[in-house]
Every structure is written in structure tokens, then in C-alpha cells.
Amino acid sequence: MQSEQSWPSEWLRGVLEVCVLRILLDGPSYGYAITQALAEAGLGDVKGGTLYPLLGRLEAAGQVEVEWRPGEAGPGRKFFALTTAGRDHAHEIASRWAQFTTTTRALTDGAIHTTGRTS
Numbered sequence: 001m002q003s004e005q006s007w008p009s010e011w012l013r014g015v016l017e018v019c020v021l022r023i024l025l026d027g028p029s030y031g032y033a034i035t036q037a038l039a040e041a042g043l044g045d046v047k048g049g050t051l052y053p054l055l056g057r058l059e060a061a062g063q064v065e066v067e068w069r070p071g072e073a074g075p076g077r078k079f080f081a082l083t084t085a086g087r088d089h090a091h092e093i094a095s096r097w098a099q100f101t102t103t104t105r106a107l108t109d110g111a112i113h114t115t116g117r118t119s
Contacts, residue, residue: 012046012050015097016046019038024090028081029079030077034080064083
């Protein structure tokens with residue numbers, strides 16, 4: 001598995017929306033739990049300064065709704081849940097991402113198997 005420092009930030013920015021939406025398909029969650037799920041999936045440490053603006057954009061687009069819930073043993077938490085439009089978007093973007101990765105994989109796999117060719 002890749003170490004978290006080895007993923008270029010450009011790649012993470014490109015895939016973050018589809019991954020966050022995928023996590024929210026499992027049910028409402030709060031920021032820290034989302035970052036933990038991303039880390040457990042192998043994406044490394046996603047900072048709140050990266051996650052929360054994305055969640056704000058998804059909320060503004062009507063794909064995520066926000067609910068404050070009281071904390072059980074501490075402060076309340078802001079939970080994020082997909083709307084019906086958000087669920088539809090999550091499925092669509094996951095499908096499109098799968099097509100994109102298939103396309104890029106077809107191209108990049110050639111670099112893995114290429115040995116020292118010169119032009």
C-alpha cells in the first residue's frame with residue numbers, strides 16, 4: 001500500500017469528492033469521522049481545511065444537508081447527510097470516476113511494463 005505522504009495532493013483533490021460522497025452513502029457522518037474513514041481507506045491525512053470547503057460546496061449544491069447533534073460526552077457535532085440529489089450524484093460521479101480510472105489505467109499500465117525504451 002502507498003504511504004500517505006506519497007499521494008500527490010493534486011490526485012487527492014481530484015478524487016476527494018467521489019470518496020467523501022461514497023463514505024456518506026453509508027449514512028450521516030461528521031467531519032472527523034469522514035477524515036478517519038478516508039485515512040483508513042489509504043488516502044492519508046485529509047485536513048479539515050480541505051474537507052470542510054468541499055462539504056460546504058456540496059451543501060450549497062443541495063447534495064448534502066447539515067444537522068447539529070448534541071455530543072454524548074462533549075460538544076455537539078455537525079453531521080452531514082446526503083440528500084436524494086446527493087445520492088444520485090454520488091452514484092453518477094462514482095460511475096464516471098470508474099470510467100476515468102479505466103481510461104487512465106489503460107494508458108499508465110504501459111509505463112509499468114515498459115523497460116528502458118528510447119525514442
